[in-house]
Amino acid sequence: MVTITINKKQYEASEGKTILEVCREIGIEIPTLCHDDRLEPHAACRLCVVEIEGRRNLMTACSTKVEQSMVIETHSEKVIKSRRDILDLMITNHPLDCLTCKKSGDCGLQNYCYEYGIAEGSFSGTRKDYPIDDSNHFYISDQNKCILCGKCVRVCSELQETNAIGLSDRGFITKVAAPFDEGLINSKCVSCGNCVSVCPVGALEPKSKERFRLWETRKVRTTCSYCGVGCQMELLVKDQKVVGVEPAKGPSNNGLLCVKGKFAYSFVNHHDRLKTPLIKRNGKFEEATWEEAYKLITDKIIETKEEHGSDALAGLTSARCTNEENYLFQKLFRAAIGTNNIDHCARL
Secondary structure, three states: OEEEEEOOEEEEEOOOOEHHHHHHHOOOOOOOOOOOOOOOOOOOOOOOEEEEOOOOOOEEOOOOEOOOOOEEEOOOHHHHHHHHHHHHHHHHOOOOOOOOOOOOOOOHHHHHHHHOOOOOOOOOOOOOOOOOEOOOOOEEEOOOOOOOOOHHHHHHHHHOOOOOOEEEOOHHHOEEEOHHHOOHHHOOOOOOOHHHHHOOOOOEEEOOOOOOOHHHOEEEEEEOOOOOOOOEEEEEEEOOEEEEEEEOOOOOOOOOOOHHHHHOOHHHHOOOOOOOOEEEEOOEEEEOOHHHHHHHHHHHHHHHHHHHOHHHOOEEEOOOOOHHHHHHHHHHHHHHHOOOOEEEOOOO
16 A cells, blocks of 8 residues: 545555546546546546646556655646646547537537536647548448547457457548558458447447437346347437447446347337237237246146156257356256256257
């Protein structure tokens, strides 16, 4: 442990932690657009700068580790001015279409500009004017809105390990692009959408027919039902309809999803989807309660086992259940019912 001073108050902090980590632990909010806990600190956006006694320049909180007797100011006049200048530079070369941008209300740049009082850019000169890449089936890339935080590139390379995109060119014309700038559709992109999920602005946006603002939705935590891995996700629900998906941090997915989990959610809203169990009565399926359905199943199992023996029963389970559910299902048949007649639908 080391003793440090932050905003004139003393704190004990674990040696090896960054200033950003310590500040978040004690409830001091430091702005950042490029930081992700799953990635090595990159210090690209520079918004997290803080003033450290004895240092000539402002230091980035995300990459600077605490040291014994360090004296830090997180919101001094010098720090506030620097953050405003950075936001001013960003917004000067950024489309001011917040009224129609899908990211409005969930845009990091918009939120920080509001917090630091930046209404419009004060610089003049050439502005970005890139064509929109809509070649991917599931999302668009609008590099005119990109702030070059690099999160999408690093998530793609370090976490997804696909390396489908990178930072192309240098200086003012730097942008995020697929190799040789031939469009996302011609890259190694697997359309997982993890780059879309971490983009703090509207540079990467899902293709969707649904129109909604984030504040109009509520989040419902659930488990992806496409395979047995058990990825955690947040369903964005507006008016009892699923309109989007965001990855959630779970032990099996760490905030990542595949193309199915991220984009293939429309089946949830399909009008043919069963919402209650069905029991056939007099040759016709009728809606029933779960209690009625379970009672029918258990009665039939007990009746069949008593009359014909355990091996007259068999179980078929699904690859779209979780691994844990499939384990319990086979245990039910082997241990409780007493048969090895158990199979699975996965055939690769």
